[in-house]
Amino acid sequence: MERMKICVLKGDGIGPEIVDQALKVLKAVCDASGIKLELDFALLGGIAIDQTGEPLPQQTIDKCKASDAVLLGAVGGEKWDHLPARPEKGLLGIRSALGLYANLRPAKIFPALKTASPLKDSVIGEGVDILVVRELTGGIYFGEHNRKTENGMEIGYDVMQYSTAEVERIAKTAFELARKRNHKVTSVDKANVLEVSRLWRETVIRVHEEYRDVELNHMYVDNASMQLVRNPAQFDVIVTGNMFGDILSDEASMISGSIGMLASASLGVGSLGLYEPIHGSAPDIAGKGIANPLATVLSVAMMLRYTFSLEKEADAIEKAVELSLNHARTPDIKSEDLPVYCTEQMGDFLAKTVRELLA
Numbered sequence: 001m002e003r004m005k006i007c008v009l010k011g012d013g014i015g016p017e018i019v020d021q022a023l024k025v026l027k028a029v030c031d032a033s034g035i036k037l038e039l040d041f042a043l044l045g046g047i048a049i050d051q052t053g054e055p056l057p058q059q060t061i062d063k064c065k066a067s068d069a070v071l072l073g074a075v076g077g078e079k080w081d082h083l084p085a086r087p088e089k090g091l092l093g094i095r096s097a098l099g100l101y102a103n104l105r106p107a108k109i110f111p112a113l114k115t116a117s118p119l120k121d122s123v124i125g126e127g128v129d130i131l132v133v134r135e136l137t138g139g140i141y142f143g144e145h146n147r148k149t150e151n152g153m154e155i156g157y158d159v160m161q162y163s164t165a166e167v168e169r170i171a172k173t174a175f176e177l178a179r180k181r182n183h184k185v186t187s188v189d190k191a192n193v194l195e196v197s198r199l200w201r202e203t204v205i206r207v208h209e210e211y212r213d214v215e216l217n218h219m220y221v222d223n224a225s226m227q228l229v230r231n232p233a234q235f236d237v238i239v240t241g242n243m244f245g246d247i248l249s250d251e252a253s254m255i256s257g258s259i260g261m262l263a264s265a266s267l268g269v270g271s272l273g274l275y276e277p278i279h280g281s282a283p284d285i286a287g288k289g290i291a292n293p294l295a296t297v298l299s300v301a302m303m304l305r306y307t308f309s310l311e312k313e314a315d316a317i318e319k320a321v322e323l324s325l326n327h328a329r330t331p332d333i334k335s336e337d338l339p340v341y342c343t344e345q346m347g348d349f350l351a352k353t354v355r356e357l358l359a
Ligand SMILES: NC(=O)c1ccc[n+]([C@@H]2O[C@H](COP(=O)([O-])OP(=O)(O)OC[C@H]3O[C@@H](n4cnc5c(N)ncnc54)[C@H](O)[C@@H]3O)[C@@H](O)[C@H]2O)c1
Pocket: 014, 018, 073, 074, 075, 076, 077, 078, 088, 091, 259, 260, 276, 277, 278, 279, 280, 281, 282, 283, 284, 285, 290, 291, 292, 293, 295, 332
């Protein structure tokens, strides 16, 4: 491959700090592999509201569509929380505008981080390697959100719906991915209460007929959230709706030691993918230089793997992350016997290590 064009959406809070580190690593990969890297920068979230009045300017959608892949930091912050056009609407908008219905969130424990996980060794066992496949452009996030007044009382409501077509395509994604892993899918729903979940479950069962080689089981979301901390090793692929996937992936991230470790890929019908850490803009630590950039760096590895099929280069980034964990740590995963690195130092170390690994 000769060139790659990436649209970069740094966003708010720690977004710019962590994206800058990921870009150092991406540049290192491109330099070492003779790939011409073209970067285009666009506005999303609070910074877009400040500069254009809206969280997702049309220009941002156009720039993303004109790129091979999108790298995103995070959006949001208290400053914009009172506005009707919140930064988060921009995030949902770009996912929807690009048709990115499948959000892949891998949660695994790097061996060096076993001690950072709040789970006991006896629970972690041989290790944990879960892939949360979260439906990203439907469900309660995209139903009507509104308020009404009844009997003088204000009522807020959010409509949750899924069509069979939406469930079918995310179920297929999950089964296909399970075939490349350990052939096991757990579909998480709330079918004991919600009609949407009953349709979800029926549809997943029907799609499964074409994937008999993959084991399928179903779990209610309350049980699944408990099982994730009781025995995470039982999971391979978890497929679930938009809101349950949001919550379960944050929970799964802690198994890895920190939310600063969890990367994600959002994929859709075309080849365009959006890559972002699962965490938010972390306003409490923004500007302090202490954010963990590893989730964003690992998102670049996912980009190289899913959009560009650059396996060797993706492996090199993951290896560099593994080596970094034995070398130094950001404060969220600090270890008594290792130096604490700031965000920048971690980015520099990773870029240098990637260059060495690909030399
Ligand atoms: N994809 C996104 O852009 C995204 C995701 C989640 C939340 N948000 C937004 O971010 C803002 C803050 O949300 P929140 O506080 O609930 O969640 P958050 O993920 O931003 O932060 C939760 C906690 O985790 C810590 N944390 C997060 N990322 C970290 C990192 N890389 N290194 C070290 N520590 C890290 C934070 O300091 C904080 O204590 C809100 O506006 C929210 O809507 C955006």
